[in-house]
Amino acid sequence: MTAEQTPVRRRGPSMADVARLAGVSGQTVSRVANGRHNVDADTRERVLAAMREVGYRPNSAARALRNGRFRSIGVIVFELSSFGNTRTLDAIAAAATTRGYAVNLLPVLDASQEAVSGxxxxxGEQAVDGVIILIEAHTLDDAEVPLPDGLPVVVVDSSAHYDYPIVDTDQAQGARLATEHLLDLGHQTVWHLGGPPSSFAAARRLRSWQQTLTDRGRPVPPVLVGDWSAGSGYEAGRQLADNPDVSAVFVANDQMALGLLRALHERGRAVPEDVSVVGFDDQEEAAQFWPPLTTIRQSFAEVGRRSVDALINEIQAGEHHHQPVSVATELVVRSSTAPPR
Amino acid sequence: MTAEQTPVRRRGPSMADVARLAGVSGQTVSRVANGRHNVDADTRERVLAAMREVGYRPNSAARALRNGRFRSIGVIVFELSSFGNTRTLDAIAAAATTRGYAVNLLPVLDASQEAVSGxxxxxGEQAVDGVIILIEAHTLDDAEVPLPDGLPVVVVDSSAHYDYPIVDTDQAQGARLATEHLLDLGHQTVWHLGGPPSSFAAARRLRSWQQTLTDRGRPVPPVLVGDWSAGSGYEAGRQLADNPDVSAVFVANDQMALGLLRALHERGRAVPEDVSVVGFDDQEEAAQFWPPLTTIRQSFAEVGRRSVDALINEIQAGEHHHQPVSVATELVVRSSTAPPR
DNA sequence: GGCGATCATGTTGACGTTAACATCGGAGGT
DNA sequence: ACCTCCGATGTTAACGTCAACATGATCGCC
Known part of the structure; x- marks a missing residue:
């Protein structure tokens, strides 16, 4: 009793099928598929009709094998946890698509060393022509980064520790903008709730805040450290709220600022009357915080676009631009900042 | 003057190179690369060493061509705008990676018809074995959806309009949970700020809220409509805040709830003393809203996992499960709800 | 009217991998 | 000692596409 094998055509139609139907050679089909001009108009029509009839789809594996290029870039992300990564990824995907490249997501499942090297x-096995790395630097640093040799790479980060082209927001400029805004309002000094020490972006913002204060001859208060999460912002806020000296805080991202605002409300300290707060990122919700948050807008779209440009450049021209790309930020003043009481 | 062509070996080493170095046939290299057991331990070592030496990486294009499978799934997303999509995508990426599949991002650049059909x-040209569709239904409905024939598809949505397997959060159960929570606290009725009419998820939540009220013999207040954004929540909140009849609001997502809270604060209506608010999603920040938001937690992780499971099942077994998968939600009580004053 | 130029189209082979089959040597059974 | 079976290894061909080259027809020009 021979089991009747379902004769399901697993593969789709190929050029050969189209060619047969149109009565031409495979090569002609190829030419039509690739929009070459040296095909007779009639023939082209006939081929296109045949393609439609059989539902022809070019096989990208065969194409990639033949051409040695995948027209695809990989993006290594550490979860899509953070707001910034998400937005950047979005911009990368848009830019890549526009440039005719597909985007391959390579998630790092947890923060462990092995997950990263995994x-x-x-x-190495992915079908990509290049990679954009979107995870914070420290996670990489120690790892024996076994990046396939000769694979173009662009890093989105604020570290200078790489041999790869770097694209990132100008953290220092943004932090200076925030700090100066508060000082200009008349505050004696500005406190800082920073991101995790492992993040270069956080380190840059912190350093620049510090620098701005010393440039102006102001005292530098002790730094509070969070982990980017709103919860950690709340924790820090509870400490700050009880300190009457605190009249102005620069928070390293909007999410932590949200938690900080909650802590201040809880303790009955009015914003901005008692305490002014500036965030960083300008995520959509910041305008709807209570009170609406003054913050530093960074253009994730621009970062995404620039990194794709840099990568595709490397892929197609083999050119490295080791000159880091810095994307400027912008101060957005809302209601969470005011002169000291 | 013949320009010296840089003899850059553009292609990486292939199995043949490894085979030559290890003194075996290509097939043996293939067996080692695929972890087959019928290879002598010594030989395997020799091959592995050779691989390491030349820096061998399997060429996935050749593999895909040979096997007719890409081990890759596509995800069609409409920007990564919404919180939910992002989280679901994250879960999908994690699940797919765990199952040995790569994830191809196929962004829809704008909401226009052509962008979608684009x-x-x-x-059709992507190297994927199946697709998960993560865009709201209406955008698809009219479109001449030219989905390649025979390509496995899973839709993450709450519509039943598809011929494809569907996975989604149990919107109706969540909305009922929210509404009942408020009624149980003693509120006479519950107002609703819904999502855009184009969203099936929003429609489900709305319908279930309505149903719950009528089941309990309560009056059904007029519906307010937002677009998921915090800004639209603020707009709606300004209307609600001036209405003294409003003592309880079920908001269709957390972001809009944030804006609504801001509007209530602005008008001096205390939460939860004057007005109780329940959100939907339980995004991380909800616990740090002011006051911390009572909300409906939906498991994006589960939705992502289940949709990948469904898709891979379809890919590997060719089995469709037209039975929609519904993922249960959970009420998380925080400080934004209380009995009426 | 002959000759090369130009253009549409066809033929061949290679990209790197692996399924299917072939080969070969030794272990085990009678 | 002979035969079988099994496991390790090699050989061949094919997946679908496209560059390179080959062919043959048409055209214009001296």
Whole structure:
């Protein structure tokens, strides 16, 4: 009793099928598929009709094998946890698509060393022409980064520790903008709730805040440290709220600022009357915080676009631009800042 | 003057190179690369060493061509705008990676018809074995959806309008949970700020809220409509705040709830003393809203996992499960709800 | 009217991998 | 000692596409 094998055509139609139907050679089909001009108008029509009839789809595997290029870029992300990464990824995807490249997501499942190197080694088997790395630097630093040799890479980060082209927001400029805004309002000094020490972006913002204060001859208060999460902002806020000296705080991102605002409300300290707060990122919700948050807007779209440009440049021209790309930020004044009482 | 062509070996080493170095046939290298057991331990070592030496990486294009499978799934997303999509995508990426599949991002650049069908036709050229669709239904409905024939598809949405398997959060159960929570606290009725009419998820939540009220013999207040954004929540909140009849509001997502809270604060209506508010999603920040938001937690992780499971099942077994998958939600009580004054 | 130029189209082979089959040597059974 | 079976390894061909080259027809020009 021979089991009747379902004769399901698993593969789709190929050029050969189209060619047969149109009565031409495979090569002609190829030419039509690739929009070459040296095909007779009639023939082209006939081929296109045949393609439609059989539902032809070019096989990208065969194409990639033949051409040695995948027209695809990989993006290594550490979860899509953070607001910034998400937005940047979005911009990358848009830019890549526009440039005719597909985007391959290579998630790093947890923060462990092995997960990171796991992602990197998986990379070797991926069908990508280049990679954009979207995870914070420290996670990489120690890892024996087994990046496949000769694979173009662009890093989105604020570290200068790489041999790869770097694109990022100008953290220092943004932090200066925030700090100066508060000082200009008349505050004696500005406190700072920073991001995790492992983040270069956080370190840059912190350093620049510090620098701005000393440039102006102001005392530098002790730094509070959060982990980017709103919860950690709340924790820090509870400490700050009880300190009557605190009249102005620069928070390293909007999410932490949200938690900080909650802590201040809880303790009955009015914003901005008692305490002024400036965030960083300008995520959509910041305008709807209570009170609406003054913050530093960074253009994730621009960062995404620039990193794709840099990567595709590397892929197609083989050119490295080791000159880091810095994207400027912008101060957005809302209601969470005011002169000291 | 013949320009010296840089003899850059653009292609990486292939199995043949490894085979030559290890003194075996290509097939043996293939067996080692795929972890087959029928290879002598010594030989395997020799091959592995050779691989390391030349820096061998399997060429996934050749593999895909040979096997007819890409081990890759596509995800069609309408920007990564919404919190929910982002989280679901994250879960999908994690689940897919765990199952050994790569994830291809297929962004829909704008809401226009052509952008959507653009994404779909691009799909035909993508190296994917199946697709998960993460865009709201209405955008698809009218479109001549030119989905490649025979390509496995899973839709993450609450519509039943598809021929494809569907996975989504149990919107109706969540909305009922929210509404009942408020009624149980003693509120006479519950107002509703819904999502855009184009969203099936929003429609489900609305319908279930309505149903719950009528089941309990309560009056059904007029519906307010937002677009998921915090800004639209603020707009709606300004209307609600001036209405003294409003003592309880069920908001269709947390972001809009944030804006609504701001509007209530602005008008001096205390939460929860004057007005109780329940959100939907339980995004991380909800616990740090002012006051911390009572909300409906939906498991994006589960939705992502289940949709990947469904898709891979379809890919590997060819089985469709037209039975929609519904993922349960959970009420998380915080400080934004209380009995009426 | 002959000759090369130009253009549409066809033929061949290679990209790197692996399924299917072939081969070969030794272990085990009678 | 002979035969079988099994496991390790090699050989061949094919997946779908496209560059490179080959062919043959048409055209214009001296």
């Amino acid at each position: 992602a990197f080694s998986r990379l | 994404a779909f036709s691009r799909l």
